[in-house]
Amino acid sequence: MLAIKDLTDGTEFESQFLIVAATKGITNQGRTYLNLTLQDATGTMEAKKWDLAEGDETTFQAGNVVALSGAALDYRGHLQIKVYEAEPLSLDQIDVTRFVPSSPVPEKVLEDELRADIDALHDSDLKTLTKYLLNQHKSAYLTYPAAVRNHHNFASGLLYHSVCMARLAQKICDLYPNVNRDYVVAGALLHDLGKVIELSGPVATRYTDEGKLLGHISIMAGEIRVAAKTLNITSETPVLLEHMILSHHTKPEFGSPIPPLTLEAIVLAAIDDFDAKMNIVDKAEEGIMPGEWTDRVFALDNRSLYVPKYDQNPNSSEGK
Numbered sequence: 001m002l003a004i005k006d007l008t009d010g011t012e013f014e015s016q017f018l019i020v021a022a023t024k025g026i027t028n029q030g031r032t033y034l035n036l037t038l039q040d041a042t043g044t045m046e047a048k049k050w051d052l053a054e055g056d057e058t059t060f061q062a063g064n065v066v067a068l069s070g071a072a073l074d075y076r077g078h079l080q081i082k083v084y085e086a087e088p089l090s091l092d093q094i095d096v097t098r099f100v101p102s103s104p105v106p107e108k109v110l111e112d113e114l115r116a117d118i119d120a121l122h123d124s125d126l127k128t129l130t131k132y133l134l135n136q137h138k139s140a141y142l143t144y145p146a147a148v149r150n151h152h153n154f155a156s157g158l159l160y161h162s163v164c165m166a167r168l169a170q171k172i173c174d175l176y177p178n179v180n181r182d183y184v185v186a187g188a189l190l191h192d193l194g195k196v197i198e199l200s201g202p203v204a205t206r207y208t209d210e211g212k213l214l215g216h217i218s219i220m221a222g223e224i225r226v227a228a229k230t231l232n233i234t235s236e237t238p239v240l241l242e243h244m245i246l247s248h249h250t251k252p253e254f255g256s257p258i259p260p261l262t263l264e265a266i267v268l269a270a271i272d273d274f275d276a277k278m279n280i281v282d283k284a285e286e287g288i289m290p291g292e293w294t295d296r297v298f299a300l301d302n303r304s305l306y307v308p309k310y311d312q313n314p315n316s317s318e319g320k
Contacts, residue, residue, distance in 0.1 A: 001015040004040050046078075062206070067089055078265070140196035198215060248272050
């Protein structure tokens with residue numbers, strides 16, 4: 001079976017894909033067709049089912065995995081799949097990891113690093129809160145993406161994003177010793193934990209009703225308050241941690257009701273933005289050759305990015 005990354009213009013194929021989106025359209029002749037987004041572990045691709053047959057709208061529902069025949073065709077400089085026919089497959093008979101992009105670092109490695117980060121916390125109240133909150137949602141925290149789109153939108157993306165931020169936090173604290181390491185590391189590990197309630201899961205990820213109505217920032221702030229009461233923690237630690245969560249998007253238009261007002265909150269917001277942008281750029285530059293430009297990236301103010309023609313890998317030690 002061909003993977004999405006292996007499709008080329010004119011290729012006719014039979015394969016299996018996850019349907020992540022499906023909407024109806026109307027042609028100029030008044031005929032109904034389906035706009036589809038298909039996915040496997042190697043990426044996503046837009047598709048069209050033009051001549052609808054009875055049962056197609058049931059087959060092509062978001063979240064279904066289908067056995068599909070079709071052709072990959074160039075449309076205005078981008079590959080698009082023309083679907084001939086398809087039939088749904090039972091999720092309990094397939095390995096769903098074949099259809100979901102995953103973290104570049106294995107989940108077990110990330111989990112070990114997470115455990116080490118928690119064990120290294122010195123503040124007893126902060127350590128207790130962090131352990132408690134992560135244990136409450138452990139299974140989802142290890143497997144969920146960090147977003148529906150834009151950044152770290154792959155299986156274990158939430159864990160990968162959080163652990164990478166904790167690494168950044170430690171580097172920053174080495175350079176700026178007046179920053180409280182425990183708070184920034186704990187904030188990095190917990191800042192997006194509310195997404196395990198905001199999002200539906202790693203397969204065909206969507207926003208839940210609670211996610212749409214409250215958002216992960218408000219959800220997590222509430223979780224901290226409830227946890228502190230349950231654990232009888234009366235120090236200022238829960239309030240400081242709650243402030244870091246509430247402010248890590250920095251502005252109301254980005255989802256934060258209050259700006260960062262402590263040093264650690266400022267650092268957390270900065271590393272969250274930085275790590276997200278690095279992942280966005282990585283995705284945008286996939287498959288782009290040196291000397292070429294990416295497509296426009298909506299999450300980066302709709303800019304196209306240039307990939308420079310460096311003489312050598314900038315991280316290489318050769319020539320130094």
